[in-house]
Amino acid sequence: MKLKSHIPLLVAIGALICLPLFIHNPYYIHLTETILIYTILLFGLDIVVGYIGQVSLGHAALFGIGSYTAGVLFIHFGLPIWASIPASIVVTAIFGGILALPALKVIGPYLAMVTLAFGTIAQILINEMTWLTEGPLGIKLSKPSFMGAAMTEAEFFWVVAAITILALIVVDRFVKSQMGRAFEALRDSPIACDCMGVSVYRFKVIAFVISAGFAGLAGCLYAYSEQYISPNTYNNELAVLFLLGIIMGGRKSRLGAAIGAAIIVLLPKLLDDINLFRIVASIIAIVVVVGASIALSKKVTTFRRVAIPLTGVVGLAIFSFWLNSIADWRLSIFGFMILLVVYYLQNGIVGFAKGFYQLISGKTKTTRGGAVESADDSVSFISAVANKNIGAELLSVDSVLMQFGGLKALNNVSLSIKRGTIHGLIGPNGSGKSTMMNVLTGIYIPTAGTVLYAGESVVGKTSSDIALSGIARTFQNVQLFGEMTAIQNIMVGLHHTFKSNIVEIALHLPRYKQEEAEAHARALALLKFVGLEDLANEEARNLPYGKQRLLEIARALALDPELLLLDEPAAGLTAPDIKELLRIIRKIRDSGITFILIEHHMDVVMSVCDTVSVLDFGQKIAEGKPAEVQADEKVIHAYLGT
Amino acid sequence: MLSIKNLEAGYGKVKVLHGISIDVPKGQVITLIGSNGAGKTTTMRAITGMIKPTGGEVTLGGEKIDGYDSHKIARLGLAHSPEGRRVFTTMSVNDNLLLGAFPRFTGSRPKGDIKNDLEHALEMFPRLKERRNQLAGTLSGGEQQMLAMARAVMLNPEIILLDEPSMGLAPILVEEVFKIISNLKAQGVTMLLVEQFAAAALKVADYGYVLENGKIATHGPASKLQNDPAVKAAYLGGAGGH
16 A cells, blocks of 8 residues: 555656666756756755745755855865765755744745845855855866766766655655654744744754755755856856745645756756747647646636636747747746746645646545544553642742733732642633733743742743643634644644654654654544544644634643643534533543633633632732632623623 | 525535525524534635635525625625624724725715714724724724624625624623624614524524534524524533523
8 A cells, every 4th residue: 555655756766767778868867967956955945935934045055055065175175975965964054054043033025035145145255255165267076986987977867866865755754753743833833833842943943954954965966967166056046946946846745846846947948949848838738728628527617717827828839839939038938937837826736736636536635644543542642740739839920010011911910820720710801811821831921020830930931941841721813733634733742752863753763663653642542532533634724613622722732731721712612512622621630730721601610610810901800719709799890791 | 685595615625515595684683503613604705705605596685696706795785794803903993994884985885974884883882982093903802803893884784794703702792792783683784693602692683594514404583493402402502601
């Protein structure tokens, strides 16, 4: 079964290896080699673009740094390729770390600008540091030697092909490990990521470092492949081209990276030759027309929606025959094709093909993890809290002040939470309940006051450190990792159970495999506990709202918390769902976990809470047993109503 | 006013609604209740044009609107107070309300007296009147809910779709929201109300539909549904409500 799904890949690899045996023209071998090298780079760029969701325009520069590391080692020290490959990877990875530093402060378009600046600076430095890089003259290299003689184009091609396959395996293992999950989690919800004990700060840097490592490897191979490198190659236009490769091929896909690489290498060549262009434009037109007619006949689209792309591709094909010379039109056609692809295939070619196949074949979403497994009942999913000192103080909040400008969102609030109890926190909307949650989990740093958890101050600690010390939470406006499946969401919560490093992941050493298997089993058990076992492989964003809330609780439990903060868990739930929620809360409490529960459904508060505190305008206006609070005049006036 | 016949809709190949029919007569409040994942939000999305129905038809005042874009449907007089409020957080309360009347400014809806309607809306929601120049993002959750409803009123609509207006609100505010809904009803506003808090929804509504697994399981006058043992057990049960 597993082997069968790998057959297309194995055939592709086989074809790749045999290529030089059938095609003797060194030009085509070299062209394919370039595609492979770009593919390696795009594997790395995809980690930044597809997985952590940032735009990098600095990858041309990183590619250049890789090339120049190899070039400098070659002309100054005469080092062989076997030494310069690891050196290029390490040096470029270090620069990737430097590039990542601003990524911690700025995001989105601002980060793109920063990486663009990085690219420009790197290119200028390579140009100016003549003593090291030979400046604008560039560096000439010769092909690495093998058994005393310089390698032929075909021999070097095999080296590149082998390294590409290795890179494919390694990158695939990375993104499927706890690290890949951390990357996706920080993309989908940075705040929840930190609150699961996965430091956004750390993993952004790691993503950039790994990504740069691949760029360095690609750069090194490129230097030997071209045998000549000069600063102009690594310009910002190349950076945009790399980005286009990912966008057109399809993000979060190794096949997408390969297709993207092929497009960016071949498209300029294609536009050089009018006959080739005519053939390809016709093939594209036929493919699109056939695809569209299938879609129309199956009634999965309307004629209006396909009219423009159809006219576009057919028009392009006709235009290609009308043209006599392509030279003047090259850039316009290039731009037009990019426009069509980016506008109509927003998920890239691979993403579109997958969606199209599902639509046509009528298969519902193929799940990422395969068939739904059943949970092993013997797996203990809630680790019973060791210190069962029920009744002792677990969390003490003392006169906390949280000021935003002139607004005191929390004004001298004190709380004392006892171990093993459920402490309700109620109050009108805007009274400071969620602010309190954010103070307790390190998202806000209080203006004044102390927060002691198990005797230690949490003020000033990062959210991920607080999470790892045993405080887990859910969010009022659900913060799941939307593009990840239900089980992967929980496995992000289990991130703290992984000790294996990148070498162990890359080589699939026993420790990593065991950790992965254990986490998987526990995640399934947690899903079963909240009744979501059947939805394990469904993307979180596709779950109904009520189920999303339950999934958040399961994910929080994965942290092995001692204190669990639930922010309006019953909001949006119907009566039967609420009964189920109450059952789950009670069961968790019985294992010794302490709760703080923010809730507006008074029957939930009344039926499970041991103590209730009431906030209004940032101040505590009442506290006591649920029944006492419910009878309190001030509470009725401010919150309950008549 | 609004009529839905055999509506089918879903996401990709996953069908969520399997042919539901709902009728909202002019001047009445109709409620749609059901558990999580039954298809309530999908119904709303299909009506407002956020997703295109794959079958059946939706008519508004006799005009077939399925397949139309959302903005066009809004211009025909269908106002939507969405789940999770979605107010324009960086604009003032006043501006939010004026934006609700946008199609009236551009002439795609009868203009009327916008200024007067604005004051009227603020009278109806006194909490908003106090905060009319405040940014909507600084309002509490309850106030934002009021704003979303008031914004819908500003369209001078033929019908208002209310999606989960009580979600995440303090009990005292839930009471207020339902009071406002019955005020609107008294003024003759037609409404389709989707609500988890089924007991309160059935109290204010004239007629109710119960949605289960993308199909209408049962429907009837709200007073009758309130006493229907099956509905009681599934949606009005002990732990529900406030």
